[in-house]
Amino acid sequence: MSVSNLLENWSQFRHFHPVDDKPHDPYKWAMSIDIDACSGCNACSVACYAENNIPVVGKERFQHGQQMHWMRIERYWPDHDFDFPEQGAEFLPMMCQQCEAAPCETVCPVGATNHTADGLNSQIYNRCIGSRYCSANCPFKVRYFNWYDYPTDETVWPAEMNRQLNPDVSVRGKGVMEKCTFCVQRLRAAEVTAKGEGRIVREGEVQTACQQACPTSAISFGNLVDPESRVHKQWQAQQVEMNVDEQEKDKEPGGSHLRGYRILEELRPYPSVMYLERVRESAI
Amino acid sequence: MKDIREDIAWAKINRDVLVSLENPRKLYWVIVFGALSLFSVGLGCEIYQYQVGMGVANLNNPNVWGLYIATFIFWIGMSHSGTLLSAILHLMHADWRKPIYRFAEAMTTFSLMTAGLFVMVHIGRLWQFYYALPYPNDRGTWPNFQSPLLWDAMAIFTYLSSSVLFLYVGMIPDLAICRDNLHKGWRKKLYTLLALGWEGTDRQWRNFRVTYLTIACFLIPLAVSVHSIVASDFAMSQQPGWHVTSFPPYFVAGALYSGCAAIITLFIILRYVFRFEDYMTKSILKKTVRLTFAIAMVWTYLNAVEFAAVWYGHDMDAKAVLIQKATGPFAPFWWGMVFCGSVVPLMLAFKRFQTNIPVLFAVSLLLNLGMWLERWMIVAPTFSHGYYPWVWDNDQWPSLIQWGMVMGSFGWFTLLFMVFCKVFPSVSMYEVKEMVYHRSLHLKKNETAGQGAH
Amino acid sequence: MHRFLRLSFMLMGLLVASGSYAADTQKPTLTTEDDLGPQVTQPIEFPHYRHAGLKNPDDPTNSDPSKGGMEIDCQYCHTYARRSAVAGIPPLQKCIGCHQNIESVRNKPRIVELFKYWDAKKAIPWKKVHDLPDFVRFNHERHIKRFVEQQNRPTQEACGYCHGDVKSMTVARRSKSLAMGWCASCHEKNHPVTAEGGTPIGNQAYWYKFQKPVVASSDGVVKAQGPNDCWHCHK
Amino acid sequence: MIDSSSIKQLAGHPFDRRDFLKVLGWSGAAVALSGCGNTSIENGKETVVSYVEAADYVIPGVAVYYNSTCAQCDAGCNINGRVREGRVLKLEGNAASAINRGKMCGLGQAGVQHHYNPDRVREPLLRKGDKGETISWDKAYALIAEKLNGVSGEQVAFLSGAVSGHLKVLLGNYLESLGSKNLYVYEAVAPAVQRAANKKAYGTEMPRFNINKAKVVLSFGADFLGSWVSPVHFSQQYAQFRKGVDGQRGVLVQVESKMTLTGANADRWLVVRPGTEGILALGIINALGASGVTLSGDVAAAVQGYDKARVSNDTGVSVEHLDKLVALLKERTPSLVLAGSAAEGYAHGSQNAAAINLLNQVLGNVGKTIEASASVPFPQMIPAKGNTAALKTLNDDLAAGKYKVLFTYATNPVFTAPGSMKFKANLAKAGFKVAFAHYLDETALEADLVLPLDSALEDWGTQVPEYMAEGAQINIQQPLMEKLHANTQGMGDILLTLVKQREADKYKDFADYYGYLRGSLLTIKGALGSGGTDDDTFWDETLTSGIIKLAGSAEQLSGNASAAGLQLPAAAAADAQYSxxxxxxxxxxxxxxxxxxxxxxxxxxxxxxxxxxxxxxxxxxxxxxxxxxxxxxxxxxxxxxxxxxxxxxxxxxxxxxxxxxxxxxxxxxxxxxxxxxxxxxxxxxxxxxxxxxxxxxxxxxxxxxxxxxxxIIVVKDEGAAGGKPEQRRIALSKSTDQVKLSEEV
Missing domain, CATH: 2.40.40.20 (Barwin-like endoglucanases)
Structure with missing residues (x-):
């Protein structure tokens, strides 16, 4: 990109959705997670390790908070005092929310994290210099830094174990940031196939690893601009809009009966992941 | 008490200053040796961290920045007082700055260089740092001009190069003196080269003054902008606790504050090791101390503004961070900051301490400690208590590697500074002469006025 | 004072102007002529010119190996390229499939070597000639679909965009830069959306706002750029 | 993303599937890891590995998927392994499976780490003092034959983990050839009490539990989302149950003393005093009776005296909750009551389970949410179910020095036997101990001879799940890639070799376990519902799908749980010393x-x-x-x-x-x-x-x-807030009267 190109295309290079004159077309990958269905079993997280070559850091590094799980299951207890958690715990799968106005993107000094045309928040390992500003600025703290050089660490992928590595995903060396990619390698493969056939990716044609594993099918993933997709239908049914920081339904006095919400929406990152509230029986 | 004696002969000035290039007290060598050892420790830590990975610094997911960035801000801040003394006071014609501005200016340069090191130390892939530079390349990629870090890099680089230029230009007449008074060795060659054939002609002096003034004018906005941009590293991000409107002035005030404190420290050291008692007089020290006190109060005020704005504001997350600072695991350091930064300087209000060198030395060190803590307390608590409670972490004690590098940076700075003072005249000879001349003129005027000759 | 400022402003202006000019002309060019990479020693010196080179019109039986090739399509052997992101190397089986029936060259040293590997059922340790960094994922399939299948470009031309004129080489050598700016320079170009005969290519690839097709002012042909987000090649 | 076309191609391929795997591999060449090597454009530095021969569907860079069976637990989930360039990369669920329907738990997915584990045993090892000495397989077999020589069947024992399918058949045949009846099947964690209680109450050990048909699930410590019986299957049922049965969201009430994963998902988690689950069950029956549910005479008699006040006092569950629960159970039918290991792990565990099963009977759930499960018509393939009672017997025999040769397979009693059994010391009294092992685990370390096994991803086999989800099924396990280590062998192959030592004639037709498996399945293909298809087609189809589905039996449950003999002890008294x-x-x-x-x-x-x-x-x-x-x-x-x-x-x-x-x-x-x-x-x-x-x-x-x-610092993922959301809008919750689930997508 030459200077003139840079100047001409600056607005596109730094193109932020949501803007009304640039709707997503034909893809906007999005997710919805029903935390009422989520049982907290961690199958998604393990699937993510398997799919995305995530290093197992070991006890000592985990103790220092250097774990790399792109997808973590958070377990919440009620805020008030209680003797016993009589309504169980709340489990929340948390990974990169692929924000539309991602706080991480603006601050990266080298532009290693960008927005893609299909609504993903990309992370380019080979461009990253490791300033960690993106992580500093991430409200969800879902970006994970390679504190050590895991590919050369004998405890992480010893001989044979390294044969499990997925060749479609780069193995990250020390000093770069990484995070959930919505399994971009699968998305791109599906997009390329669809392109070759002159169509767009169909609903159900591509799954993320977590969605595929989830035993309770709590995770739906798909193309938000495809009216046929389950994700589109869910977002619509829950009246969750991408481009707002407070949903209409949340302004209703007394609350609405809808369950869809996005986490830390008020900070205006416009996350691409909608959560559905947990439900508990009122009769017991 | 006089800023300087009016009866010092110009030749004595030359002699006294030039002697510092050759024969300091023993303490000088002790300091240089100490600095060198500290620096080696830091260097060792960096080599280890470079080879093994950033993990050895015991940083983790929420706490991604740690002491490196805190110390980076500290050093950037330290650099500001040099500019204050040399450029701002120059424009304001405060001539008492003349004997001390040279080393303050050197301090600016070296603390900026130290700060730059922390940027390097901090990034995960040091070997790829050039990706952050805007240069045409075969990948066709550019850095992200939207990132405050990039502004930061540019601001610091500009500031550093301007400071070096300013320091150098201001030194040219003195280098010529050195050239003319030293007769052998590599130094002679060095001074000859650097003096650029200065002969002290009227034309040279005229051009010199214009150049010096221009750079000074250029430097002042730059200095203010540098620390404002450092403040925007934080203010432009989304984390709670960094969004008070007064953040940039708060940073600038903090910067001047720590710089002034450092000037007092170095003033006392230089005065002793180079026997500069005639030039770095207690009177000048007193003025510096008063300036420091004023800035300390400005800083305290801005600090209070920040707390109040957070406390009475609507941002509950920022408030939670503030409460966490005051009561959480960082409380000792936070209260330490308040004590060192706002309470200790009150001592400077008392006249009897304003010239008491041992007390001032101790106080100036405490002030600097306070300012360092301030920077740490800006960075760390927000990270460990951000928007997302799941990752809250109160067990984030920096590893010895981090501490080693912080110590190493002090060693590095002191080393550079001490070497500078030994190689270049750390008191501006020609300006002291000017000062003496002006004072004596003034004195004569007063005398004649006293005699009622008119 | 004035003079001094004038000088510095002039200097700065000159610096900015020359810097931006340099940056602007830095645009990598799409090399057309061969700018050959190092010669790679392969276990068997595979003569590409003999297999894929143009036929010699004076030699209809193709008996003289020094003169002409057999015009075998690249995809005849490199079949993976159209089906997979990686082109791979054809299995040994493929070579043998033909060569077991070509008695005339059976005793040539390279063929003898080839059969040695086959008899031992050992894979030939070919060296990679076009070896991109591991974090770059070029997709062969997509490019063949786009240029050969949909735009009806001859295979050798399409492959040659990146691999150069392999049909004239013995062992393949890298002839293009393959640097990122070089790739991007092609993606920044407008390529015709319709095939030469006017056949519309399916409405693929051009949904992205960035790459919406435009009618080129020069020739009135509908054109579009290649994808330009980093995650197409780095992931 | 099952690449169905490639699987079809596989089915139609003329080569034998076995030869294939050999061709498939990268000829043992090193596999290039992505991302951590080359960082610039290079020429001629790396080697590109090509195939010698390759099937049409094998394309470098494109994954091939094979169906197999998960061997990480006994639930029998059907898996779909993603294979690239001859390496298995990831295990995914087989969407055609009735058990897991394309889903996988983390345990199952970690199967690849079992396969690629750097600590697998790679060579047969013979004990030499404290060390193991590498020996050849021939020597190892000869040694076993030598040790068995002159030893009576009585003096040989085989300790195995749960085993089913043809491996079980072969194991039985081998022991028979030795004249031994000493097959001990031991699983440290198994629903053994459950099986007995179910047998008593419903006439079958493992009926089918239809969580998805129940409106209320009352679970007494059954961690069906975590570790109980067939968790992936139950998780899917649970999801349906939450989405609603007839438009009404299912209610989960969990009764236990320590919260399990299932308890954490309950609408109401009731903590009970340890061991009093049975008392609570009887109290509920009593209260149901009092609220108008008809109880048969013996049931009414059995629950006599379990009034609310006493039950509440004994169990620690408040009367208020008891009332609500009873009202809910009465109002919303059908419900399902489950008894899990937490209720059964007591000296009166069977009684607890019986009381809980009785509750199902009273609520009329039998036949509605509890149904008879289908079984495989080959009893010799039905899983040999493990329990600790077997271990106890073995332990006693070992202590008496009864065994001269002991085989162990797929179980690790030195680690899992309760300390009070002193199993390790007793094990030493066995004459010659052979361990078939993947790892040098605690039991293998005690063995005299350790024989390394193939992992489940490189071995053949059949498996019959204990819990059948829909109809009955036989699962096929097949290699997903070439053997990782040259000197490991499949358990089937080992048993076949051993049994050939005894009865060479009988097994001479089978070159290896693969042949045995193929032969055996072909002989019963009529019974498997594929009588009309020719052998190769049947075999290819079987391997392609990885599952042989059989029609379910229409057998009815006996539903005759009686209260007779129900004797629950009072809540255990506090132990002053061990409190x-x-x-x-x-x-x-x-x-x-x-x-x-x-x-x-x-x-x-x-x-x-x-x-x-x-x-x-x-x-x-x-x-x-x-x-x-x-x-x-x-x-x-x-x-x-x-x-x-x-x-x-x-x-x-x-x-x-x-x-x-x-x-x-x-x-x-x-x-x-x-x-x-x-x-x-x-x-x-x-x-x-x-x-x-x-x-x-x-x-x-x-x-x-x-x-x-x-x-010490607890190494955990949760941060300093201890999992409290601290007033932030993070994990939100609503109650059922605030939502309209029926309007959702």
């Missing part, structure tokens, strides 16, 4: 500890405590405050049998009179990712057994705790 109940918890991923060496599982946080890589002692915060214990305090937990030390974790989901330590960690062997992490609570379990089945009463051990005076 805590020890609840050894079975976690979803570590189970009995055989998979602890798979690092994904070690680093996968425990869902409830988020602790990784270590053991912990769960204790209620109030109790901890009373005892001055804070998180990370190292506690000494002593029972009458022994004591262990572990860090405290303050956990609200536990009865204050109980503490809980997870099973599965505390290995002294097994491998680099398991050894030295955590403690093994099996070591301190007292020898208390269920009175009816003889099964080990896992929850009967009483312990006392004391602070050691050391405090």
């Amino acid at each position: 805590f109940h020890l609840i050894p918890s079975v976690t979803a991923y570590l189970r009995d500890g055989r998979h602890t060496n798979q690092p994904w599982l070690q680093e996968s946080p425990d869902p409830l405590t988020t602790i990784v890589w270590d053991s912990w002692v769960e204790i209620h915060p109030k109790k901890a405050a009373e005892l001055g214990i804070v998180e990370g305090d190292v506690l000494e937990v002593s029972s009458r049998t022994g004591s262990i030390r572990a860090q405290a974790y303050l956990f609200p989901g536990i009865h204050p009179d109980a503490i809980s330590i997870p099973l599965g960690r505390g290995h002294e062997a097994l491998g680099r990712y398991a050894k030295g992490y955590g403690v093994n609570p099996f070591q301190i379990l007292d020898a208390v057994f269920d009175q009816e089945t003889g099964e080990l009463a896992l929850h009967e051990t009483r312990v006392k705790i004391s602070k050691v005076g050391q405090r």
Whole structure:
């Protein structure tokens, strides 16, 4: 990109959705997670390790908070005092929310994290210099830094174990940031196939690893601009809009009966992941 | 008490200053040796961290920045007082700055260089740092001009190069003196080269003054902008606790504050090791101390503004961070900051301490400690208590590697500074002469006025 | 004072102007002529010119190996390229499939070597000639679909965009830069959306706002750029 | 993303599937890892590995998927392995499976780490003093033959984990050829009491539980989302149950003393005094009777006296909750009552289970949400179910020095036998011990001869799940890639070789286990419903689908649970010296500890405590405050049998009179990712057994705790906020009257 190109295309290079004159077309990958269905079993997280070559850091590094799980299951207890958690715990799968106005993107000094045309928040390992500003600025703290050089660490992928590595995903060396990619390698493969056939990716044609594993099918993933997709239908049914920081339904006095919400929406990152509230029986 | 004696002969000035290039007290060598050892420790830590990975610094997911960035801000801040003394006071014609501005200016340069090191130390892939530079390349990629870090890099680089230029230009007449008074060795060659054939002609002096003034004018906005941009590293991000409107002035005030404190420290050291008692007089020290006190109060005020704005504001997350600072695991350091930064300087209000060198030395060190803590307390608590409670972490004690590098940076700075003072005249000879001349003129005027000759 | 400022402003202006000019002309060019990479020693010196080179019109039986090739399509052997992101190397089986029936060259040293590997059922340790960094994922399939299948470009031309004129080489050598700016320079170009005969290519690839097709002012042909987000090649 | 076209191509390929795998591999060449090598454009530095011969569907860069069966637990999930360039990369669920329907749990997915585990045994090892000496397979077989020479069948025993399908057939045949009847099937964590109670109540050991048809599920400690019976299957049913049965969202009530993963998902989690689950069940029946549900005479008699006040007093469940629960059960039918290991792990476990099953009967759930399951029409293939009663018998025999040759396979009793059994010492009394093992685990270390096994991803086999989801099925296990290590053998091949030592003639037609398997399945293909297809087609189809589905039987449940003989003891009195109940918890991923060496599982946080890589002692915060214990305090937990030390974790989901330590960690062997992490609570379990089945009463051990005076940092994922959302809008919750689930997508 030459200077003139840079100047001409600056607005596109730094193109932020949501803007009304640039709707997503034909893809906007999005997710919805029903935390009422989520049982907290961690199958998604393990699937993510398997799919995305995530290093197992070991006890000592985990103790220092250097774990790399792109997808973590958070377990919440009620805020008030209680003797016993009589309504169980709340489990929340948390990974990169692929924000539309991602706080991480603006601050990266080298532009290693960008927005893609299909609504993903990309992370380019080979461009990253490791300033960690993106992580500093991430409200969800879902970006994970390679504190050590895991590919050369004998405890992480010893001989044979390294044969499990997925060749479609780069193995990250020390000093770069990484995070959930919505399994971009699968998305791109599906997009390329669809392109070759002159169509767009169909609903159900591509799954993320977590969605595929989830035993309770709590995770739906798909193309938000495809009216046929389950994700589109869910977002619509829950009246969750991408481009707002407070949903209409949340302004209703007394609350609405809808369950869809996005986490830390008020900070205006416009996350691409909608959560559905947990439900508990009122009769017991 | 006089800023300087009016009866010092110009030749004595030359002699006294030039002697510092050759024969300091023993303490000088002790300091240089100490600095060198500290620096080696830091260097060792960096080599280890470079080879093994950033993990050895015991940083983790929420706490991604740690002491490196805190110390980076500290050093950037330290650099500001040099500019204050040399450029701002120059424009304001405060001539008492003349004997001390040279080393303050050197301090600016070296603390900026130290700060730059922390940027390097901090990034995960040091070997790829050039990706952050805007240069045409075969990948066709550019850095992200939207990132405050990039502004930061540019601001610091500009500031550093301007400071070096300013320091150098201001030194040219003195280098010529050195050239003319030293007769052998590599130094002679060095001074000859650097003096650029200065002969002290009227034309040279005229051009010199214009150049010096221009750079000074250029430097002042730059200095203010540098620390404002450092403040925007934080203010432009989304984390709670960094969004008070007064953040940039708060940073600038903090910067001047720590710089002034450092000037007092170095003033006392230089005065002793180079026997500069005639030039770095207690009177000048007193003025510096008063300036420091004023800035300390400005800083305290801005600090209070920040707390109040957070406390009475609507941002509950920022408030939670503030409460966490005051009561959480960082409380000792936070209260330490308040004590060192706002309470200790009150001592400077008392006249009897304003010239008491041992007390001032101790106080100036405490002030600097306070300012360092301030920077740490800006960075760390927000990270460990951000928007997302799941990752809250109160067990984030920096590893010895981090501490080693912080110590190493002090060693590095002191080393550079001490070497500078030994190689270049750390008191501006020609300006002291000017000062003496002006004072004596003034004195004569007063005398004649006293005699009622008119 | 004035003079001094004038000088510095002039200097700065000159610096900015020359810097931006340099940056602007830095645009990598799409090399057309061969700018050959190092010669790679392969276990068997595979003569590409003999297999894929143009036929010699004076030699209809193709008996003289020094003169002409057999015009075998690249995809005849490199079949993976159209089906997979990686082109791979054809299995040994493929070579043998033909060569077991070509008695005339059976005793040539390279063929003898080839059969040695086959008899031992050992894979030939070919060296990679076009070896991109591991974090770059070029997709062969997509490019063949786009240029050969949909735009009806001859295979050798399409492959040659990146691999150069392999049909004239013995062992393949890298002839293009393959640097990122070089790739991007092609993606920044407008390529015709319709095939030469006017056949519309399916409405693929051009949904992205960035790459919406435009009618080129020069020739009135509908054109579009290649994808330009980093995650197409780095992931 | 099943690439169905490639699977079809596989089915139609003329080569034998076996030869194929050989061609498939990269000829043993090194596999280029992506991302960590080359960072610039290079020429001629790396080698590109090509195939010698390749099937049409094998394309470098494109994955091929093969169906097989998960061997990580006995649920029998059907898996779909993603294979690239001859390496298996990832295990995904087979969408055609009735059990897991394309889904996988983390334990199953970690199967690849079992396969690629660096600590697998690679060569047959013969004990030489304290060390193992590598020997050849021929020598090993000869040695076994030699040791068996002149030994009577009585003096040979085979200790196995749960085993089914053709392996079980072959194992039976082998023991028969030895004239031995001593097959001991031992699983440390198995629903053995459950099976007996079900048999009694419903006439079948493992009926089908239809969670998705129930409006209320009342579970007494059954962790069906975590580790109970067939968790992936139940998780899917649970999802449907939550979405609503006839538009009404299912209600889950969990009764237990220590919160399990299922308990954490309950609408109402009721903490009970350990061991009083049966009393609560009878109390509910009594209350149901009082609220107008007709009870038969003997039932009414049995629940006589279990009035609310007494039950509430005994169990600690408030009368208010009891009332609500009874009203809910009465109003919303059908419901489903499940009895899990927490209710069964007592000396009166069978009684507890019987009382709970009786509740199902009273609620009329039998035949509605509990149905008869279909069974495979080949009884010899039906799984041999493990329990600890078998181990007890074996242990007694070993102690008596009865066995001259002992084989062990797929179980690790030295690690899992309760400390009070002193199994390790007794094992030493066996003459010659042969361990068939994947790892040098604690049991293999005691063996005289260790024979390395193929992993499930490189071996052939059939497996019959104990819990059938829909109809019956036989699962096919097939290699997903070439053998990783040259000198390992499949268990089937080993048994075939061994049985040939005895009866060469009978098995001469089978070159190897693959041949045996293929031959056996072909002979019964008529019974498998494919009588008309020719052999090759049948075989290809079988391998392609990985499942042989059989029609379900229409058999009815007996539904004759009676209250006769129901004798529940009163709530256990406090033990002055050992004041805590020890609840050894079975976690979803570590189970009995055989998979602890798979690092994904070690680093996968425990869902409830988020602790990784270590053991912990769960204790209620109030109790901890009373005892001055804070998180990370190292506690000494002593029972009458022994004591262990572990860090405290303050956990609200536990009865204050109980503490809980997870099973599965505390290995002294097994491998680099398991050894030295955590403690093994099996070591301190007292020898208390269920009175009816003889099964080990896992929850009967009483312990006392004391602070050691050391405090460590608990390695866990949860941060300083301790999992409190701190007023932030993060994990939100609504009650059912605030939502309209029927309007949702």
